[in-house]
Amino acid sequence: MATADHAVTHVLTGYRPKTTAECVDLERVLGVVEAGGAPWERSTPLHITASALIVHPDSGRVLLRWHQRHQSWLLVGGHGDPGEYDPLAIALREGQEETGLPDLAPWPDADVRHLVIVPVPASSREPAHEHADVRYVLATNVPEAVRPENPDAPLRWLTPDEARMAITEANVLDTLSRVESLLAG
Template sequence: MVTAAALLARYVPQSTDEAADVARIRQLVDTADNPWHRATPLHVTASALIVHRESERVLLRWHQRQRAWLHVGGHGDPGETDPVDIALREGREETGLTDLTPWPDPELVHVAIVPVRAKGDEPAHEHADLRFVLATSRPDTARPEKPDAELRWLSLTEAHETTTSPSLRETLTRVEKLLS
């Protein structure tokens, strides 16, 4: 099992903004009883950009709450603390892809603190998002987990044009370097 603390300890931020986010997340991980607990204003999440290496396409998912095309991922379930396992579970649940594997390795590709809109009685909050890359060799088997969570396979250029998220655009840029 890999912990968020271990992943963050060996991660090298690529900008001053990312270094600030990493510092906030390290403090959260080091001091919180449960940094994954959803009730706190800032909590850890794990996510991934899914790639099909042969076609150099990435999979984006419509997130109704954020009203945006984003990558897959989310919260740890009770008792889960391994970020890679959480990203894999979320990826499988949200896409139906059963062959997902960390690529090129199970290390972080990007770390970002992202705002999340309020919904119902859940207030606006922030996700301390630990991002990975997952690969599939069977892109045609992807299926949305629910009707309002459409999936789209896109080239990297198309993905850059489709998403409105600056932090996802940065993740896409990093994945593009890995694929080239």
């Protein structure tokens, strides 16, 4: 098994799905990894991505990012760069790039909080495909340091109730619910 496959297999075999749908998604992702191929390559119809819901534990707020392509408020995250195979490292890098927050760290621990396969519609640059998104919670102590990476990707600090009203994707609402229980205590 290649190093890339070993890293994600290690992360995912320790994860305990919370729903039947998530069990199916986990089995599907592990099947792709075990079959070989390139589970991190954007050219494969189903490939692994990593994302996070960023929180400010002291205020109980969460950070959402506007995604122009999807026309919705989502988590921060994305694809691994070439040679990047650790989902948590990818979520941390993407989180810092997309928010400018200098102190992001796993919170309250480095556990995977959600695994979901998300359909991605075709665009002028790529065909329709799926992301096997490995999701974490990252925290900051300096929410005022937030800076969007570009004007088309604004960021918003929201209470969980406000976030629930802004989010239109069911899978992101599911992630929010899992994180909300952590923020509560």
